[in-house]
Amino acid sequence: MTKKIKCTVVKAFNNNVILVKRKDNKKEEVLVGKGIAFGKKEGAAIKLDPEKIEKSFVTYGEKFEKEYFSLIDEMDGEIIRVCEEIISIAEENLGQLNQHIHIALTDHVSFARERMESDMVIEFPFLEEIKILYKDEYKVAVKALEILNNKLDTKLPEDEIGFITMHFYAARENTNVRNTYRNVSLINELIDIIQDELNIELDPGDSNYIRLVNHLHFSIERVNNNIDVQNPLIESIKSEFNQAYSVSDKLSEKIKSELDLEISEAEKGYMTIHLQRLNDVNSL
Incomplete structure (x- = not known):
């Protein structure tokens, strides 16, 4: 039987994202998983099944925590969950990414879906160039778009591969997407x-x-x-x-x-x- 993780609920953001303080190492962690935070109350001592945790990460720095927690407070929990799955796949293929990817990619995907639902088309004009320059990131971005469209039941266009590639490259090189x-x-x-x-x-x-x-x-x-x-x-x-x-x-x-x-x-x-x-x- 898998040993359950003992922790205290610091904040439940939505059904899929929860901030806890672990009993074993006293560290705060963000945990992501389908329904993982459902019914959890702040301050409650809980035991979590590790198999239900799809993604976990420790936040570093007050600025990042403030930005990330503000984002997930108002974000669709399913978007967060799917984006964390994509970030995990990206790190398996590209190595450790700058933690800001948790904010940047999630915010981008949410806005991209809003644009699509409002029939606002934003083209990415440099797909051929980034396919050459950032080929590893591009390959992961192709997979990311497939996951997003399947799991969020949406139809984001191919142009999104370009934007997602840039987010991966920026996080890998510790630069910003604008540059x-x-x-x-x-x-x-x-x-x-x-x-x-x-x-x-x-x-x-x-x-x-x-x-x-x-x-x-x-x-x-x-x-x-x-x-x-x-x-x-x-x-x-x-x-x-x-x-x-x-x-x-x-x-x-x-x-x-x-x-x-x-x-x-x-x-x-x-x-x-x-x-x-x-x-x-x-x-x-």
Whole structure:
């Protein structure tokens, strides 16, 4: 027989979410499970069957507790339960995520369902880019959308895969979703500049497109993290591949205007080589 967990109810938020203080380690934990909090009163000493606990986590910090508890106080308990199931799957595949994912993802899903019920469509325009940049997070997001639609009996659109992917990536890298979206949007704009300047059309499914997206991403990451690169051939590159260098100059100006980051000559040189190769391939 499974040993039951002895604890005291601190607060029952809804039928599916409860905050308890465990008797064995004296720690407060949020427990999530279908009907786990039904009929539980604050201050009551209870024994819980571990098999009914779908998710448990310890909250850290007063700010997080205040935000999370405020959220679940007004949230549909089933959304919380399903989102916690998804977060568990994400952590199994992606590793430990920043605890803010418990707030961010749940709030996003609730709002997404409200939008859908009100016939408000918000498209995610960068699905191809994030599929390349954040492929592990993307795979989990595909599964997450399937779970949401099945268990919440809803029909959230494919665009939600993009938004959920960004939440996973932000939580994995301890950054915020706004920065992630901004960077993906910038890469999309840089690709538009490249296509216009080189008069080429790139296929998102092509290996050259994938290499380009990755190159732009890592260039921005290197500059953002102050990683210096050396390029002893920069003068030869500038003179030999004049058009491609001119395009890399325009890309650098765009990055500077959007992110206030200065692109080095060496980094421009590597961009130029990549653009020249791209131009050669598309000229065949």
